Amino acid sequence: QVQLQESGPALVKPSGTLSLTCAVSGASISTNNWWNWVRQTPGKGLEWIGEIFHGGNTNYNPSLKSRVTMSVDKSMNQFSLELTSVTAADTAVYFCARGGRGLDYWGQGILVTVSS
Amino acid sequence: DIQMTQSPSSLSASLGDRVTITCRASQSVSSALNWYQQKPGKAPNVLIYAASTLQSGVPSRFSGTGSGTDFTLTIDSLQPEDFATYYCQQAYRSPLTFGGGTRVEF
Secondary structure: OOEEEEEOOOEEOOOOOEEEEEEEEOOOOOOOOEEEEEEEEOOOEEEEEEEEEOOOOEEEOOOOHHHEEEEEEOOOOEEEEEEOOOOHHHOEEEEEEEEEOEEEEEOOOEEEEEOO | OOOEEEEOOEEEOOOOOOEEEEEEEOOOOOOOEEEEEEOOOOOOEEEEEOOOEEOOOOOOOEEEEEEOOEEEEEEOOOOHHHOOEEEEEEOOOOOOEEOOOEEEEO
8 A cells, every 4th residue: 555644844934945755655666656746725726846756857837946846765765845935825735646547646745834 | 837627616416416527628638637536634536537537446426528628527426425625637738737626515
């Protein structure tokens, strides 16, 4: 059973960096899948942030591209998200998800609040 | 970006009803269209991928049709566990984009 679990700070200060990790269990991150980050806010709904392949190839949403970096740690079977220069508009529930037949496995989500 | 427009944004239904949700893309996405169900406090769960293929384990009362720009999700004989919010998502071109959601309420 594939499981994903997000972790990271729940509170980030404005202008700071949001850093999240998604631990994958039940499957190797080195399979033929893309690993995604999606966020959800009441106002903007579901927003795709980007994806990474185990080889390091990435695709980012152009709306966030200048602030986003994704990375993979194959030894830990996990992948990560960094979002810089955050504002209150980045307050959201952040999900990690596997790209397969659709986004077929998701983490439970982590609420990240940007506030001083 | 490809814009995804769902309608209605919410609907009221009763147990046993047949429910249809539509999704329109701002340009053709071929059959690269997925449907998700989301319950409060939970992550979305994929129901249908590639417009019409039922994900493993999803009840057969769910079905999807369409290609190009117009798609539908149908729920035959609505069950108590089907009251949720439904999203379409195009996987044709990056960035992936989602519809605004359809809330199915009692």
